[in-house]
Amino acid sequence: MAQHAILSASSASRWMACPPCARLEQKFENRTSPYAAEGTLAHELGEINLKHSLGEINKRKLNSEIKKIESHELYTADMPDYVETYVNTCLEKVSEAKAKTKDALFKIEQRLDFSEWVPEGFGTGDFVIIADGTMEICDLKYGKGVPVSAIGNKQMRLYALGAIAEFGFLYDIENVKMTIIQPRLDSISTDEISADELIEWAEEFVKPTAQLAFNGEGEFCAGEHCGFCRAKTVCKARADKNLELAKYEFRTSDTLSDKDIADILGKAEELSKWAKDIQEYALDQALQGANYEGWKIVEGRSNRKYTDxxxxxxxxxxxxxxxxxxxxxxxxxxxxxxxxxxxxxxxxxxxxxxIVKPPGKPVLVNEDDKRPVFNSAKADFQEVKEK
Ligand code: SF4
Incomplete structure (x- = not known):
C-alpha cells in the first residue's frame, strides 16, 4: 500500500499557506480518484520507455511491460502519444546533459527524501538529471483538469531539496531547474533557482512552517489553495472568508455600477465553488442520516426510458x-x-x-489569465451567436 506523508509534497502549497490544514485533513477520508490511477498508469508507461531508451531494460522487457499496461482498464489509445511528449522532453535533456559532460547522472523514479526540512517528507522525482553543476527534475503531470506551472512550484522545490540531500554530497550542484510536462494541456514549463537560494528558502521558510504544520499549529488561512483540501467543506476559516466576501458595500445608487460588477465578479467564482462544495457535502451527509433543519431529501428529476x-x-x-x-x-x-x-x-x-478548432465563445476572466485579450469582441461574438 502506498505510504502517505502528513506533509506531502503534492499538498505543499496548501500546508505552507495554511499550516494547521495538514492535521485537520487527517480527520477526513482520502478519496482516491480514477484520475490518480490513470496518472499512475501513464507514469509507468513513461518509466519503462525512459528505462528502455537509457538502456536499463531490453526490448523484450519493454514489450512485456507495455502489454501489461495496455491490458489495464484505464489504458486508452491516446496515452502513448501523450507519454511520448514527456519521454521525448526528458531525452532531449539527456542529449544536452551528455553534450556538457560524460559524467551526467540520470535517475528514473527516484525516491527523494526531504525530511531534513519537512518532518517525514519524501516523494518521487519522475526523472532527475545532474550534469555540469546543474540539477534538473522533470515531472509528468498527466491530469488535464488543472493547469500546473513549474514557476514557484512548491512541490517541485521540495523534490529538488530531496535531490540535493541525496546527491549533493557526490555532485557539485549550483543550479536547480524544475520542469513540469503536462502533455494533455500542451504545456511544458520550467523554473530555475540557485541551489543556495533554494536552501535558504528551505531553512528560513519551509523548516519552521513545516514544523508548525506537523504539530497542527499556526494560523488557518483560506485561499485558492483550499481547492483540494479534504477539510474544505466544513472548514470554518474558509466559511468565514467566503461569508466575508459575500458582504458587499454598495455605493449609493439604485443600480450597480461597472465598478460594483467588477468587484462582484472577483468574488463570485470563489463563492460559487464554496457553495457547490457545501451542497455536495450536505447531500452526501444527509444520505448517511444527517439532519439539516429546514431541509429534506427528495427524488430528483428523472427521464423516462425504454426497458427493451x-x-x-x-x-x-x-x-x-x-x-x-x-x-x-x-x-x-x-x-x-x-x-x-x-x-x-x-x-x-x-x-x-x-479537424479544425473554431474560435471559442468569449468568456470574462480575471486579467491575470494568460490568454490574450479577445479580438474584435463584438463582431466575433455576433458570429458565434449566429452559428
Ligand atoms: S479549507 Fe483552506 S483554510 Fe481550511 S484547512 Fe483547508 S486549506 Fe486551511
Missing amino acids: TEKVAEILLNNEYKEDKIYKPKELQGLTNMEKLVGKKKLTELVGEF
Whole structure:
C-alpha cells in the first residue's frame, strides 16, 4: 500500500499557506480518484520507455511491460502519444546533459527524501538529471483538469531539496531547474533557482512552517489553495472568508455600477465553488442520516426510458413506422473519445485535415489569465451567436 506523508509534497502549497490544514485533513477520508490511477498508469508507461531508451531494460522487457499496461482498464489509445511528449522532453535533456559532460547522472523514479526540512517528507522525482553543476527534475503531470506551472512550484522545490540531500554530497550542484510536462494541456514549463537560494528558502521558510504544520499549529488561512483540501467543506476559516466576501458595500445608487460588477465578479467564482462544495457535502451527509433543519431529501428529476430497445423497434417497425424515422442518425464520437480510441497521432495522420478548432465563445476572466485579450469582441461574438 502506498505510504502517505502528513506533509506531502503534492499538498505543499496548501500546508505552507495554511499550516494547521495538514492535521485537520487527517480527520477526513482520502478519496482516491480514477484520475490518480490513470496518472499512475501513464507514469509507468513513461518509466519503462525512459528505462528502455537509457538502456536499463531490453526490448523484450519493454514489450512485456507495455502489454501489461495496455491490458489495464484505464489504458486508452491516446496515452502513448501523450507519454511520448514527456519521454521525448526528458531525452532531449539527456542529449544536452551528455553534450556538457560524460559524467551526467540520470535517475528514473527516484525516491527523494526531504525530511531534513519537512518532518517525514519524501516523494518521487519522475526523472532527475545532474550534469555540469546543474540539477534538473522533470515531472509528468498527466491530469488535464488543472493547469500546473513549474514557476514557484512548491512541490517541485521540495523534490529538488530531496535531490540535493541525496546527491549533493557526490555532485557539485549550483543550479536547480524544475520542469513540469503536462502533455494533455500542451504545456511544458520550467523554473530555475540557485541551489543556495533554494536552501535558504528551505531553512528560513519551509523548516519552521513545516514544523508548525506537523504539530497542527499556526494560523488557518483560506485561499485558492483550499481547492483540494479534504477539510474544505466544513472548514470554518474558509466559511468565514467566503461569508466575508459575500458582504458587499454598495455605493449609493439604485443600480450597480461597472465598478460594483467588477468587484462582484472577483468574488463570485470563489463563492460559487464554496457553495457547490457545501451542497455536495450536505447531500452526501444527509444520505448517511444527517439532519439539516429546514431541509429534506427528495427524488430528483428523472427521464423516462425504454426497458427493451430492440423490442420497441420491432413493434414500431411492424406497425409501419419507417426505420430512418424511429432511429437517430449515426453520429461520430466526439474528438476526445475518438483520440482515446484511435490515438492522438494516428487520428491526426488519418483525418487531421478534417479537424479544425473554431474560435471559442468569449468568456470574462480575471486579467491575470494568460490568454490574450479577445479580438474584435463584438463582431466575433455576433458570429458565434449566429452559428
Ligand atoms: S479549507 Fe483552506 S483554510 Fe481550511 S484547512 Fe483547508 S486549506 Fe486551511
